[in-house]
Amino acid sequence: MTSPSLTSTTNPGPELPAPAQGRARPSTAWLGLVPFGAYLALFLVLPTVLAIATGFFDKAGAFTWSNLSALVDPVILTTFWNTTWLSLLTAAVGAIIGAIVCYATMGLPPTGGIRTTLDAATGVLAQFGGVMLAFVFIATIGVQGVVTILLKDTFGIDLQPGTWLYSVPGLILPYIYFQVPLMIITFLPALAALKPQWAEANLTLGGSRVSFWLRIGFPVLAPSFLASFLLLFANAFSSYATAAALASQGSQIVPLQIRAALTSETVLGRENLAGALALGMIVIVGVAMGLYALLQRRAARWQS
Incomplete structure (x- = not known):
């Protein structure tokens, strides 16, 4: 006889309604x-709209092309050329030095003391600019700078023949000073994204260190390197405070030319020339940042 406990089934009870x-x-x-x-909106969109509006209108509010025609003036073209070669040169030097530093730090542990100090220093130095940076260079290698006086009195070497620090060539060193840390910040993640498995596969297939960099490393890093270079170019092209503090006389680059157009009392009837200059500057920086975005999108495939 079968036990009732084995044949009875458990009553599951009524189903609860779904919530x-x-x-x-x-x-x-x-x-x-x-x-x-x-x-x-306040610090990017509004200044851009104001620059475009003032570039195409005169003081009375009427539409005009006269402001934009100033962009083909030989003096203005020279100013844009000075800004362009200064930005290209400092971006190239900063990109090369920064890439070398990034490569040298790859063998260090990410949480080690040197790597941590480097990360902290680059974060600070990349933002160290303006009047403070200009004062550092004036006090160090200016006409009466500490290093200038020391070298002149000790070795008879004059670092300031013709006071070059206060001209366009004198902006090269200060610009490189903040370009290198910015390159390290932007390029180090790309270099860290190189997978060790790629190097192992290269060695397994009979490749060497040189073949790894020629066939794998450089092609993979090229978009990131070019994107960082364009970012450095745009950063130097739009820098103002350091140049304004050092090159206080004259308007050799575009940001200083905009300042002169805004403050000059001798340019009558061309009050909106600053807007036209800003518009030309926005176009150049916009093209550089557009190319930067495209290259960064391509580089992101290897960094994921």
């Missing part, structure tokens, strides 16, 4: 972007 599906609440995560959006 009612209420209307999904709208997400409020976008509210976190409001401060950043306001910052962009």
